[in-house]
Every structure is written in structure tokens, then in C-alpha cells.
Amino acid sequence: xxxxxxxxxxxxxxxxxxxxxxxxxxxxxxxxxxxxxxxxxxxxxxxxxxxxxxxxxxxxxxxxxxxxxxxxxxxxxxxxxxxxxxxxxxxxxxxxxxxxxxxxxxxxxxxxxxxxxxxxxxxxxxxxxxxxxxxxxxxxxxxxxxxxxxxxxxxxxxxxxxxxxxxxxxxxxxxxxxxxxxxxxxxxxxxxxxxxxxxxxxxxxxxxx
Amino acid sequence: xxxxxxxxxxxxxxxxxxxxxxxxxxxxxxxxxxxxxxxxxxxxxxxxxxxxxxxxxxxxxxxxxxxxxxxxxxxxxxxxxxxxxxxxxxxxxxxxxxxxxxxxxxxxxxxxxxxxxxxxxxxxxxxxxxxxxxxxxxxxxxxxxxxxxxxxxxxxxxxxxxxxxxxxxxxxxxxxxxxxxxxxxxxxxxxxxxxxxxxxxxxxxxxxxxxxxxxxxxxxxxxxxxxxxxxxxxxxxxxxxxxxxxxxxxxxxxxxxxxxxxxxxxxxxxxxxxxxxxxxxxxxxxxxxxxxxxxxxxxxxxxxxxxxxxxxxxxxxxxxxxxxxxxxxxxxxxxxxxxxxxxxxxxxxxxxxxxxxxxxxxxxxxxxxxxxxxxxxxxxxxxxxxxxxxxxxxxxxxxxxxxxxxxxxxxxxxxxxxxxxxxxxxxxxxxxxxxxxxxxxxxxxxxxxxxxxxxxxxxxxxxxxxxxxxxxxxxxxxxxxxxxxxxxxxxxxxxxxxxxxxxxxxxxxxxxxxxxxxxxxxxxxxxxxxxxxxxxxxxxxxxxxxxxxxxxxxxxxxxxxxxxxxxxxxxxxxxxxxxxxxxxxxxxxxxxxxxxxxxxxxxxxxxxxxxxxxxxxxxxxxxxxxxxxxxxxxxxxxxxxxxxxxxxxxxxxxxxxxxxxxxxxxxxxxxxxxxxx
Numbered sequence: 001x002x003x004x005x006x007x008x009x010x011x012x013x014x015x016x017x018x019x020x021x022x023x024x025x026x027x028x029x030x031x032x033x034x035x036x037x038x039x040x041x042x043x044x045x046x047x048x049x050x051x052x053x054x055x056x057x058x059x060x061x062x063x064x065x066x067x068x069x070x071x072x073x074x075x076x077x078x079x080x081x082x083x084x085x086x087x088x089x090x091x092x093x094x095x096x097x098x099x100x101x102x103x104x105x106x107x108x109x110x111x112x113x114x115x116x117x118x119x120x121x122x123x124x125x126x127x128x129x130x131x132x133x134x135x136x137x138x139x140x141x142x143x144x145x146x147x148x149x150x151x152x153x154x155x156x157x158x159x160x161x162x163x164x165x166x167x168x169x170x171x172x173x174x175x176x177x178x179x180x181x182x183x184x185x186x187x188x189x190x191x192x193x194x195x196x197x198x199x200x201x202x203x204x205x206x207x208x209x
Numbered sequence: 210x211x212x213x214x215x216x217x218x219x220x221x222x223x224x225x226x227x228x229x230x231x232x233x234x235x236x237x238x239x240x241x242x243x244x245x246x247x248x249x250x251x252x253x254x255x256x257x258x259x260x261x262x263x264x265x266x267x268x269x270x271x272x273x274x275x276x277x278x279x280x281x282x283x284x285x286x287x288x289x290x291x292x293x294x295x296x297x298x299x300x301x302x303x304x305x306x307x308x309x310x311x312x313x314x315x316x317x318x319x320x321x322x323x324x325x326x327x328x329x330x331x332x333x334x335x336x337x338x339x340x341x342x343x344x345x346x347x348x349x350x351x352x353x354x355x356x357x358x359x360x361x362x363x364x365x366x367x368x369x370x371x372x373x374x375x376x377x378x379x380x381x382x383x384x385x386x387x388x389x390x391x392x393x394x395x396x397x398x399x400x401x402x403x404x405x406x407x408x409x410x411x412x413x414x415x416x417x418x419x420x421x422x423x424x425x426x427x428x429x430x431x432x433x434x435x436x437x438x439x440x441x442x443x444x445x446x447x448x449x450x451x452x453x454x455x456x457x458x459x460x461x462x463x464x465x466x467x468x469x470x471x472x473x474x475x476x477x478x479x480x481x482x483x484x485x486x487x488x489x490x491x492x493x494x495x496x497x498x499x500x501x502x503x504x505x506x507x508x509x510x511x512x513x514x515x516x517x518x519x520x521x522x523x524x525x526x527x528x529x530x531x532x533x534x535x536x537x538x539x540x541x542x543x544x545x546x547x548x549x550x551x552x553x554x555x556x557x558x559x560x561x562x563x564x565x566x567x568x569x570x571x572x573x574x575x576x577x578x579x580x581x582x583x584x585x586x587x588x589x590x591x592x593x594x595x596x597x598x599x600x601x602x603x604x605x606x607x608x609x610x611x612x613x614x615x616x617x618x619x620x621x622x623x624x625x626x627x628x629x630x631x632x633x634x635x636x637x638x639x640x641x642x643x644x645x646x647x648x649x650x651x652x653x654x655x656x657x658x659x660x661x662x663x664x665x666x667x668x669x670x671x672x673x674x675x676x677x678x679x680x681x682x683x684x685x686x687x688x689x690x691x692x693x694x695x696x697x698x699x700x701x702x703x704x705x706x707x708x709x710x711x712x713x714x715x716x717x718x719x720x721x722x723x724x725x726x727x728x729x730x731x732x733x734x735x736x737x738x739x740x741x742x743x744x745x746x747x748x749x750x751x752x753x754x755x756x757x758x759x760x761x762x763x764x765x766x767x768x769x770x771x772x773x774x775x776x777x778x779x780x781x782x783x784x785x786x787x788x789x790x791x792x793x794x795x796x797x798x799x800x801x802x803x804x805x806x807x808x809x810x811x812x813x814x815x816x817x818x819x820x821x822x823x824x825x826x827x828x829x830x831x832x833x834x835x836x837x838x839x840x841x842x843x844x845x846x847x848x849x850x851x852x853x854x855x856x857x858x859x860x861x862x863x864x865x866x867x868x869x870x871x872x873x874x875x876x877x878x879x880x881x882x883x884x885x886x
Contacts, residue, residue, distance in 0.1 A: 055759050057826030059790035060768035061802040064822035064831040066733040077729075084592040090450055091443060092594065098731060098833045099443040101822050102801045140594035147587055151579045155572030155601055163564055170549050170557075177548055 061101050070114055079113055079123050083130055084140050092140050211276055211355040214264030218345055218353075221257040221308070224250050225342035232335035236403070244327065247334045248319050254341055255312040262309045265302065265354050269295055275361040278302060278354045284367035285794040286764040291368050294378040297385065298368055300517065301354035306382070307498075308344040311337065311389045318393050318418070326414045332400030333393075340392050343524050351517045364793040367764065370803035373791075376436030384429030384456055388494040390422040391459060395491035398484050402535045407542050409474055412483070416470075419487075420858035423467060424851060426460045431847030442804045442819050444729060444835045446843060447721075449598035454577045455497030458570050462490040465566035468559050468616075475621065476556060477546030481536070482563070484543065488532040493570070495525045500577070551623035558616040565609045572601055607659050610718050613711050614667035617674060632673075639669030660722035664715040671708045671715075678705070698856060706857030713850025716842050723839025731821070734772075735829045744836045746813050751775040755783065757820075757828045766790045768802075770820035770830045774809065784809055786820035786832070815840045 054060055070076055080094035087105040089096050093113070097106035109130075116126045130138040142148040228250035235243030265278070269292050274280040282295040282302070297306040315337035319330060348354060371377075394415040401411035433456065434446035447453060466486040469479045499521035549556055576593050583591045618632040643665030647658050675694070682693035698705040726745035734740060734754035742750045755771040768788040774781040786807040791799045807818035817835035824831065 053827050054757060054768065054823055056766060056768075056790075057823060059759060059766040059788065059802065060757070060826070061788045061790075061804070061822045063826060064733075064824055066824050066829070067731045067831055072730045072732075082596065084594060090448070090592075090594070095443045098729075098819065098821065099441065099804075101804065135590060137590040137592045140592055141597035141600065142583070142591040142593065147583065148591070151576065151583070151593070151597065152601060155568060155575050156605070158571060159564060159568035159605070162568070163561065166560065166564065167552065170552065173548050174550070 064101075070117075075123060076113060076117065079117075079126050080110065082127060082140050083109065083113070083138055085109065086134065086138070210264040210267045210273070211357060214261045214268075214355040215353065217257045217261035217264065218349055218355075221254045221261070221312070222342060222345045222349060224253045224257065225338045225345065228254065228338040229335045229342065232331040232338070236331055244331050247331045251312070251315050251319050251334050251338065254338065255309075255316045258305070258309040258312045258341075258345075262296075262305060265305060266293075266296060268355075269293075272365070274363075274365050275357050276354075277356045277358050280358060280362050280365040282365070282368055284365040284764065284799065286792075287365075287367055288373075288763060290375075290378055291373055294372070294381075295368055297381050298372050298377070301348065301352050301356075303381070303385070304344055304348050304352060304517075305354050307385060307389055308341055308348070310386060311344065311392055312341050314390055314393050315341065315396075318396070322414055326410060328404055328406060329397060329400040329411065329414065332403045333396040336396035336399045337392060340396075343520075347517050347520045351520055364795060367791055367793060367799045370765075370789060370791050370800050371440050374436060374440045376432055376440065380429060380432035380436050382429075383425050383432055387422055387424075387426030387429050387456075388459065388497065390418060390425060391463070391491050391494045393418040394422065394487050398487040399532065399535065402484065402539050405539065405542065407480065407539065409477075412470055412473060415487075417858055419463065419467060419470070420854060423460070423463045424854040424858065426456065426463065427854060428847070428851050430456050430460060431844065431850075434847075435844060438840070439806060439808060442806045444727070444817055444819070444833070444837065445724065446840070449573075449576070449595050451500055451577050452497075454573050455493075455500055457573060458493040458497065459490045461566050461570040461573070462486055462493060465563045465570075466490065468566075469563045472556050472559055478549065478556065479560075479563075480543040480545065481540065484536055486563075486567075488529075488536065492525060492529050492532070493574075495521060495528065499525055553619060553624045553629070555616065555619050555621045555624075558612060558619050562609070562612045562616055565605060565612060569602060569605050569609065572605060573598070576601060603656050606718070607656065607663060610660065610663045610667060610715065613714055614663065614670040617670055617708070617711075635673045636666045636669030639672075640666035654722075654725045657722040657725045660718050664719045664722075667711060667715040671711055674708055675705070702856050702859055702861075706853050706855075706859075709853030709856055710850055711853075713846045713848075713853055716846030716849055720839045720842035720846055723842070724837060726838045728836040729833060731831065731833050733824060733829060733831045740832075740834065742834055742836055744814055745838050748776055748814075749778075750816065750834075750836065751778075752784075752818075752832070752834060754830055754832075757823060757830055764791055764793075766792065768820075768823070770823075770832070772807075772818060772832070774816065782809070784816060784818045786818045788820060788822070810841050812841055814838045 057063065077094050080097075081092045083093040085091055085093050085096035085100075085103065085106045086109070087096065087100070087103045089100055089103065091099065091106075093106050093109045096103050097110050100106070112130075113126060116129055121129065127139065136142060142151060144152050228247055231243055231250065232247045235241070235247065267273075268276045268279045269283055272279065272283065272285055278299060278301050279295075282298045283292055287295070295302065297303045315334065318333060318337065322330060322333075397411045397415045397418075401407055430453075433453065437443075437448070437453075438446040463486075466483060469483055469486065472479050473483050499518050549560070551557065576598050579593050579597075580591050583589055614636055618629075618636065620628050640662050644658070644662045647661055652658050652661070675697070678697045679690060679693045682688055682697055683690070686693070686696075688696065728742055728744060730740070730742060732740040732752075734752075736754055736756045739751055739753040742752070744750060752772040752774060755773055757768055757770045759766065759768050761767070766789070768790075769785050770787070771783050771785045774784050784807040787805040788802045789805060790802045793799050804819060804821075807816075807820075809816040815835075815837040817837050819833040819835075821831040821833055823829065
């Protein structure tokens with residue numbers, strides 16, 4: 001172990017020496033960007049892989065490109081959450097590309113959004129461009145116009161209509177019952193003091209469903 | 210064992226058919242002595258399905274990969290507890306699971322139902338056996354779990370990585386138990402219609418079953434949300450996915466029934482409505498299975514699809530036609546015994562609560578099916594996602610939350626102005642204080658503000674009810690506060706258990722509203738690089754990428770990306786998210802790499818870390834960071850809701866079970882002293 005350690009140290013020393021000599025000339029980004037160069041030079045599985053790389057990159061999923069500032073623009077996110085990914089996942093483009101990392105559709109759609117935005121298009125124009133290209137299914141929710149209005153308003157209208165009908169029906173039945181003398185008879189009055197009333201109320205409060 | 214399994218399915222099928230025939234013939238010929246034969250047939254079907262289940266489990270545990278189902282859902286290196294859950298991981302296994310649990314419930318219904326309902330039991334057996342026979346016939350003629358392959362693979366494919374989660378060991382059985390147990394109330398409802406015993410007897414017979422069903426559905430849905438949150442990795446727990454919607458629909462109608470049934474018990478009203486709700490709930494549970502299994506609607510939760518969906522469609526249609534025809538023929542016998550006396554009454558509040566619950570169910574169903582409708586009418590494909598459902602359902606949900614608080618405040622029969630004043634002051638004041646505090650804190654998100662305010666209103670209602678109940682007990686029985694509190698609940702478990710459920714519901718709403726303030730961003734970090742996020746509660750979180758390590762576990766190669774977390778400059782530990790490449794026992798990859806999120810859960814907010822992947826095979830990692838407010842409260846709300854449900858259904862507890870008697874109109878006492886208040 002000791003010999004291996006010394007050998008490793010010598011190799012490490014030489015590597016660093018060469019690195020320090022040529023790095024400024026080549027402006028190697030790995031050295032410059034890493035605040036902990038010693039950490040960057042160590043493999044995640046010591047002795048099994050090359051420096052700074054994963055032993056088995058294929059096990060870590062689809063290789064990723066570094067993200068840029070535009071990925072976190074609120075407006076880009078807002079646009080992408082209104083666009084449906086067309087891989088069949090039922091998610092929006094933003095959620096799919098940041099969740100299903102095997103999906104090849106959502107990253108492409110994301111690049112299309114960025115390209116359209118770089119052309120100076122507004123959010124609505126981007127959405128319109130997607131609808132023109134992919135059809136209305138490109139939107140996470142259909143536009144509230146034409147037949148789609150039925151989708152948005154039928155439930156509320158149905159509830160309101162049934163509610164109104166119930167109120168009218170109950171009112172009519174009460175009137176019919178009252179006219180026919182079918183109203184529930186009022187119970188005979190009972191003499192009770194306020195204290196007794198309070199006790200009764202409390203007793204009822206305890207047992208009543 | 211597959212031969213034994215297949216043979217057992219045939220036994221269950223034939224004995225089930227015999228049971229249906231004898232039950233109906235015995236009632237038709239008025240031969241009550243056949244009831245014993247019917248009951249024993251139910252037990253035999255259960256026994257046969259238990260044998261079939263043991264045969265499948267034996268195949269799973271012994272790695273008999275010649276069985277297609279075993280090869281498709283297990284592998285030699287699958288952890289044992291996932292081998293157990295593989296029973297219901299695929300469609301064929303779930304069908305058997307459904308059938309065996311339903312036959313267990315059918316057996317329990319026969320064993321546990323009091324003798325006074327003996328007239329109903331042959332019909333109950335006929336209905337439950339019909340449903341069991343349907344499921345068994347789907348297995349026998351469409352999708353057998355005992356199908357063998359032409360060859361024996363050396364290893365199976367293994368379980369889908371997203372199903373290798375403890376949530377998936379518990380969540381599907383819970384949801385299935387909810388779906389399946391709905392069949393028992395449905396069977397009693399049909400039995401009541403067939404036998405014309407349409408008093409409140411059948412309702413009392415199914416009271417526990419409806420609560421059990423509702424409880425399982427509630428737990429199953431909450432566990433499903435938890436599974437989606439920790440496993441799917443998109444950062445939320447509810448996406449209005451068709452499968453989620455399918456589980457939500459029967460829950461809504463069952464919740465409506467649990468409220469409206471009280472009106473039938475107390476006032477003899479809503480008999481038709483209650484029967485319709487039970488039938489509708491059963492049909493929705495079958496509908497949920499249909500859309501999950503048919504592939505007619507895409508879903509992230511649907512791991513198995515095949516043509517058995519059309520078996521379900523046929524069964525659904527047949528069951529709907531028969532049930533509603535039967536209901537129609539009994540319509541005149543289901544006249545209400547009394548009429549609603551006032552729109553300002555508990556009955557009216559329950560009626561509108563029912564209208565909203567069923568309306569929301571309709572709205573969810575409408576949204577789920579609207580893409581199909583749009584394509585049929587306009588020939589245009591559309592997507593109906595969360596923005597649509599939120600826009601349509603959030604206002605309805607908030608209205609329902611308001612009614613959750615209003616309903617218990619209004620008196621039965623007719624509320625007076627004095628009663629309303631007395632009841633509404635405290636809840637309204639609580640809501641007003643909450644609203645002022647929210648506005649002072651700078652909260653401006655409209656729906657969230659409304660949700661928090663209404664939740665405060667409901668909290669005020671429940672607190673007032675408990676306070677008054679405890680005060681009454683203290684005065685009458687001279688008990689201490691804790692004793693009075695516990696005895697109050699003990700004496701009337703249905704009422705106060707219901708209030709606890711309402712607390713669970715308001716906690717849900719608060720937690721859901723919190724997600725409106727979610728913060729998320731992506732970042733690419735090299736080891737040592739950091740990124741900062743500001744949380745809605747004002748904390749600054751700093752995430753520093755430590756590195757990526759790779760190692761082998763039992764059935765997977767793990768790439769673990771770790772960040773160091775600081776909260777307001779103070780170290781708060783490490784958070785790790787993983788990529789998992791699952792492999793079989795020969796180290797061959799079985800599925801695409803999956804993601805395991807890292808979650809640091811707190812009362813105020815969750816840190817949610819997703820390792821998106823490595824840049825060019827280096828330790829430079831792409832992350833998504835989420836700060837999700839109030840998520841912990843979703844799980845706590847689920848716990849409170851379930852606890853309230855258990856309190857409500859716990860045996861005993863005072864006046865929960867009303868005697869079976871015709872309801873009198875105009876009962877009550879008018880007190881001359883009322884005007885002296």
C-alpha cells in the first residue's frame with residue numbers, strides 16, 4: 001500500500017507540475033474554474049477511472065449540456081409550463097425537460113422556445129408559433145374560444161343551473177305543501193327559563209350530529 | 210402451480226356463476242333455505258381465489274420465469290419486499306388481487322352483517338359474485354396471470370424502477386381496497402332495490418363499509434401523492450393526471466354520500482339521491498380501472514395497458530344500464546318522507562355540499578374526457594393539463610371549503626337569525642384576522658389568500674364546536690378539560706370524528722395553496738461551485754456541489770450527486786440525489802436510468818433536489834433545485850383526515866347509529882323562552 005501510495009504521489013506530483021506549466025498557456029478551464037483543484041483531480045471512485053470523470057458515465061443517465069442563464073428566466077419557464085411535451089408524458093415542456101431526462105422531445109422544444117425568443121417574439125407569439133407548427137395540442141390548456149368554451153364553462157354552468165333549479169323546486173314544494181296544509185305542525189310551546197334553555201342547548205350540542 | 214392457479218380461477222368462475230343463479234332463483238322462488246348454499250358458495254369462491262393467489266406468489270418467490278407475469282415484473286436480484294408488491298405491479302396480478310380482495314370483502318359481508326338484514330344477503334351475494342365473476346372472466350379470457358412462455362428466460366426484466374419504492378408497496382393496495390370495498394355498499398343498495406326494503410336499514414348495514422371504503426381511498430390517494438412527489442421527480446404531488454383523477458372521482462362521490470346519508474337517516478330525505486350516489490361511485494371505480502387499463506387516455510401513472518379495457522367498458526355499460534333501470538322501476542317507492550323546510554338549514558347546506566362535490570366530480574370527469582370529446586366533435590386533438598383543471602376546479606374547491614365551515618354552523622330544519630349570529634361570529638372573526646395578517650405580510654396571490662382565509666374560517670368553526678361541547682360537558686358533568694374533550698369525542702364519534710376530518714381537509718387546502726409560492730431553478734455546478742435560492746419564508750439557501758460518486762447496490766448502479774446545504778449561512782447537512790441504472794443478475798441494464806430525488810422536509814418548506822445528469826461524463830452536475838412550501842402539511846393533513854375517519858367509524862360511541870324508523874315530520878320543541886335571549 002505504501003509503495004503504491006508513494007508511486008501515486010510521485011505521479012500526482014509530476015502531473016500537477018506539468019499541469020501548472022502548460023495550463024496557463026492552454027487556459028484549461030477545469031483548473032481555472034475549480035476552486036478546489038485537488039477535489040477536481042480526484043476520481044469519484046479512486047483508482048478506477050480517469051481524473052474528474054465518472055467511472056461509468058452511461059449509468060448516470062443521458063449526458064447533459066451545461067445549463068445557461070436563460071434556463072432560469074421566469075418568462076421562459078412561464079412559456080414552457082404552458083406548452084405540452086409531445087413525447088406522450090402528459091407533462092409540460094419545462095417539467096418534462098427537468099424531470100424525464102431520457103426524453104428527447106422536451107429539450108428540442110426548449111431549444112425552439114429559446115430560438116423564438118431570440119428572434120424577439122413575445123410569449124404569446126411563441127405560443128402561437130407552437131400552435132401553428134404542432135396544432136392546438138401543443139398547449140397545456142386549450143384556448144378558451146369556440147367549442148373549448150364548453151370545456152371551461154359546462155361544469156360551472158351545470159352546477160349553477162342545478163343549484164338554481166334546486167332552490168326553485170324546493171321553494172315551489174314548500175309553497176304547495178303550505179297551501180295544502182301540509183306544513184309541519186308547530187310544537188306546543190314549553191315554558192322554560194333562560195338557564196334551562198341554556199342547559200338544553202348544551203345537552204343538545206353534546207349529542208346532536 | 211400455474212395449473213393449480215388456473216384451475217382455481219375456473220372453480221371461482223363456475224362457483225361464482227352458481228352462486229348468482231341460486232341467489233336470484235332462491236329469492237324468486239321464495240326458498241330461503243337456499244340462502245345457506247349461496248353463503249357457502251361465496252366462501253368457496255374466496256377459497257379458490259386464495260389458492261390462485263398463493264399459486265402466483267409461489268411463482269414470484271421461486272423466480273419461475275417461465276410464467277410470463279413473473280418474468281415481466283421480477284428479477285432474481287429484486288429485493289424481497291418488491292417481489293411481494295410485484296403481485297399488484299402489473300395488470301394481470303392486479304386483476305387477481307382485485308378479485309381475491311373483493312371475494313374476501315364479500316365473505317366478510319356475509320359473516321359480519323347482522324341477522325336482521327338476512328333478507329338482503331342473497332342479493333348482496335349475487336351482486337358481489339357478479340363482480341368477482343367479471344374479474345375472473347377477464348383473467349380467464351383476456352389476461353391470465355398464469356400464462357406461460359414458450360421458453361424460460363435466465364432472469365426476469367425486473368420491476369419498473371419507479372415502482373421500486375415503499376410507497377408503491379402500500380399505495381396501490383390501499384387504493385385498490387378503497388375501490389374494491391365500494392362494491393359492498395353497491396351490493397347492499399342493489400339488494401335494497403331488488404327486495405324493495407327501501408327504509409334506512411340498508412344504509413345502516415353499509416355505514417361501516419362506506420367509511421372503510423372512503424378511508425382506504427383517502428389513504429390511497431394521499432400515499433399516491435407522496436409516491437408521485439418522492440419518485441416521479443417533477444417537484445409536485447398532483448398533476449391532474451387521468452389516473453389521479455380516476456381515484457379522485459369515487460372519493461368525491463363517496464364523500465357526498467357520507468354527508469347526504471345523514472339527511473336520509475335524520476329526515477328521511479334524499480333516498481333516490483343516495484342510491485344514485487352509491488351506484489355512481491361504484492361505476493366510477495370501474496371507470497377508473499377502465500381508463501387506467503385501456504390506454505384510451507395517456508397517463509404517467511399507467512404502467513400497464515391492454516385490450517382488457519374494453520372488457521371493463523362493456524361491464525361498465527351493463528352495470529350502469531341495469532342499476533339505473535332498477536332504480537327507475539323503484540322510483541315511486543323512494544319518495545322523501547318530509548320536505549326541506551328552509552334554505553337556511555343544515556339539510557340545505559348538506560344539499561349544496563353534495564351539489565358541489567358531485568359538481569366537482571363532474572368537472573374532473575369532464576376535463577378528463579374533454580380531449581376525446583374535442584377530437585370527436587371537431588377532429589382536433591387538444592391537451593387538457595393542470596392549467597385547465599386549476600382554472601375550472603380551484604374556485605369550486607374553495608367554495609366547497611367555505612361550505613365545510615358553514616355547514617356545521619347552521620341548525621337542522623330551520624336556522625333563525627339569532628342562531629346564525631351566534632354561530633358565525635367566531636369563525637368570521639377568525640377569518641378576518643387571518644386575512645388581515647396575510648395582507649399585512651404581503652401575501653397577494655389571490656387564490657392562496659382566499660384558501661388561507663377560508664381555512665381559518667373552517668378552523669374557527671371546528672374550534673368553536675369543540676369549545677362549546679367541552680364547555681357543556683364541564684358544566685353538566687364537572688369534568689376537567691382533557692377528560693371532557695376525550696369524552697366528548699367518545700360520546701359522539703361520528704360528529705367529532707367528522708370535525709377532525711374537516712381539520713384534515715383544511716390542512717390539505719393550506720398545503721395546496723402553499724405550492725403557489727414554489728421556487729425553482731436549474732444550475733450546472735462543478736465540485737465546489739454554489740448556487741443560492743431565496744425561499745418564500747425569507748431564508749437564503751446555499752447549495753454547494755460536493756461531487757458525484759458511483760457504486761453498485763443490489764440490483765442497480767448508483768450515481769449519487771451530493772450538495773452541501775447552508776441555511777442563512779449555517780451548515781444544514783448534505784443532500785443527495787441519485788441516478789439509478791437498474792440491472793438484472795447478469796449486470797445487464799433493464800430499464801432507462803431513473804432519478805431518485807433528494808428531499809429535506811421541514812414544517813415550512815421542502816428542499817427538493819433533482820440530479821438531472823452529468824456533463825460529458827464528468828463530475829460537473831446539472832441540478833434542479835426546488836423550494837416547495839408547506840408540503841409536509843399535505844402528509845400531515847392526510848394523517849389527520851385518516852385519524853378522523855378512524856374515530857368516526859370506531860365501534861360504539863353514543864348516538865351514531867339511528868334506529869330504523871320512519872322519520873316524523875315536524876318533530877321538535879318550540880321554547881317560549883327563546884325570545885328572551
